[in-house]
Amino acid sequence: MSCSKFLSGVGVGVAVGAALAISVTPKPRCIKRSPAGKAIKAVAEVADHIADAMGL
Numbered sequence: 001m002s003c004s005k006f007l008s009g010v011g012v013g014v015a016v017g018a019a020l021a022i023s024v025t026p027k028p029r030c031i032k033r034s035p036a037g038k039a040i041k042a043v044a045e046v047a048d049h050i051a052d053a054m055g056l
Helices: 003-024 035-054
Strands: none
Touching: none
16 A cells, blocks of 8 residues: 555545535524524613613
């Protein structure tokens, strides 16, 4: 077995593994787009306004 065949096999294996890992990894979701994210944002804004009104 020559070294070049081994290294090319390792390279192909790494490439296939990386492609598989990228395809299986879940996509990050933006919390601001969901209704729960909008509610969380609204609650945070209300808390900021109350804190500003109280002088905190």
